[in-house]
Amino acid sequence: MQLETDLLHIGRPQSGPASVNPPVVRTSTVTFDSLAQMRDTKRRREQGERPFSYGRRGTPTTYALEDAVSRLEGAEQTLLTPSGVAAINLVLMTLARPGAQIIVADSVYQPLRRIVDGWLRPWGVRVDYFDGSVAHLQSLLTDDTCLVYTEVPGSLVYEMQDLPALAALTSAREIPLVVDNTWASGVLMQPLSLGATVSLMAGTKYVVGHSDVMMGSVSANGETGRRLREMAVTLGQSLSSDDAYLALRGLRTLACRMDAHGRHAEALGGWLCEQPRVARVHQPCRPEHPGHAWWQRDFRGSNGLLTLEFEREVSDAQVDALVDSLALFGIGSSWGGYESLALPCNVAAARSLSTEWSSRGPCLRLHVGLEAVEDLQADLAQAWQAVLR
Numbered sequence: 001m002q003l004e005t006d007l008l009h010i011g012r013p014q015s016g017p018a019s020v021n022p023p024v025v026r027t028s029t030v031t032f033d034s035l036a037q038m039r040d041t042k043r044r045r046e047q048g049e050r051p052f053s054y055g056r057r058g059t060p061t062t063y064a065l066e067d068a069v070s071r072l073e074g075a076e077q078t079l080l081t082p083s084g085v086a087a088i089n090l091v092l093m094t095l096a097r098p099g100a101q102i103i104v105a106d107s108v109y110q111p112l113r114r115i116v117d118g119w120l121r122p123w124g125v126r127v128d129y130f131d132g133s134v135a136h137l138q139s140l141l142t143d144d145t146c147l148v149y150t151e152v153p154g155s156l157v158y159e160m161q162d163l164p165a166l167a168a169l170t171s172a173r174e175i176p177l178v179v180d181n182t183w184a185s186g187v188l189m190q191p192l193s194l195g196a197t198v199s200l201m202a203g204t205k206y207v208v209g210h211s212d213v214m215m216g217s218v219s220a221n222g223e224t225g226r227r228l229r230e231m232a233v234t235l236g237q238s239l240s241s242d243d244a245y246l247a248l249r250g251l252r253t254l255a256c257r258m259d260a261h262g263r264h265a266e267a268l269g270g271w272l273c274e275q276p277r278v279a280r281v282h283q284p285c286r287p288e289h290p291g292h293a294w295w296q297r298d299f300r301g302s303n304g305l306l307t308l309e310f311e312r313e314v315s316d317a318q319v320d321a322l323v324d325s326l327a328l329f330g331i332g333s334s335w336g337g338y339e340s341l342a343l344p345c346n347v348a349a350a351r352s353l354s355t356e357w358s359s360r361g362p363c364l365r366l367h368v369g370l371e372a373v374e375d376l377q378a379d380l381a382q383a384w385q386a387v388l389r
């Protein structure tokens with residue numbers, strides 16, 4: 001079946017009479033009929049099964065969501081965490097080793113820098129950043145590289161990378177390649193099918209899709225998947241069944257929401273390019289976007305994100321005034337919900353290798369929601385008229 005079809009059917013009660021959606025199972029303790037049954041459950045768990053044994057290990061509700069995300073990511077196993085940042089930390093705690101080296105793409109989600117610079121380095125992990133290219137990664141790899149971490153497209157301005165080529169390089173040396181797949185959220189790209197070892201997502205964004213739950217996921221195959229599951233239990237990283245229920249509810253409509261977000265964002269991106277004082281629109285679907293050919297090859301479409309780069313003469317105060325004069329774009333962090341958002345962003349502060357950003361114009365990230373695109377365009381037009389005419 002196509003992904004869209006499977007996402008509607010996975011993790012639902014199989015025999016009737018039954019509710020359409022799986023019920024919320026709230027529990028810490030799971031009780032057994034006999035000690036023999038309890039011990040048998042433990043044995044099955046040790047053999048790699050996923051029986052219902054204790055709340056921290058998961059419930060039928062969280063397992064249903066795990067199965068749906070595994071289908072989305074094309075993975076054997078998925079672990080759920082209470083946020084996207086917790087998913088990142090679960091992967092780092094499982095794969096990074098004191099004394100060894102990790103290599104991180106310069107274009108990653110900014111808080112990752114806080115994690116690696118503020119926590120991993122003091123714990124004795126060597127950290128290097130690479131510029132996203134195969135050549136630079138190759139020049140940094142050593143015999144004790146324990147993981148390579150990237151995100152495609154990059155945060156804020158969507159730098160593209162040749163993911164299959166990066167994966168060929170790391171897999172030849174048996175180094176795990178970790179990809180933050182939040183931008184594509186599984187419907188637009190599946191890192192494991194392109195050769196990555198681990199794919200993680202901030203489910204908070206498009207999987208949940210309604211801005212009302214925090215959640216993360218980590219997906220992998222084989223031994224890596226088993227190690228991640230054991231580490232999640234060791235670290236006490238689990239998702240509540242209520243949150244899993246809402247995330248699974250959101251995930252049912254992920255494919256059609258993403259389709260609408262992509263259409264709206266592509267339409268507005270084209271229109272925004274023509275507006276006064278706009279130097280360029282950063283959006284991987286645009287033919288002039290660096291690495292556009294990789295995006296066309298590896299991705300199924302666009303999401304709702306685009307970032308405007310204004311001419312250098314435009315001041316930060318003008319961008320702030322523009323944001324304040326928008327009526328339909330909320331002001332707030334995050335993205336992936338059904339609503340439109342606008343947020344000025346400081347790209348220079350989020351990069352350490354590429355230094356060009358400090359001499360470019362101010363940037364404004366838009367998340368284009370599911371409102372009628374004509375209404376969004378009219379809102380942007382009145383703001384331009386008021387501030388940047």
Ligand SMILES: *Cc1c(COP(=O)(O)O)cnc(C)c1O
Pocket residue numbers: 083084085086109151155180182183201202203204205214215216334
């Ligand atoms: C938002 C985001 C995260 C973190 O997710 P939270 O649920 O907010 O912790 C991680 N990676 C990327 C690319 C994100 O955009």
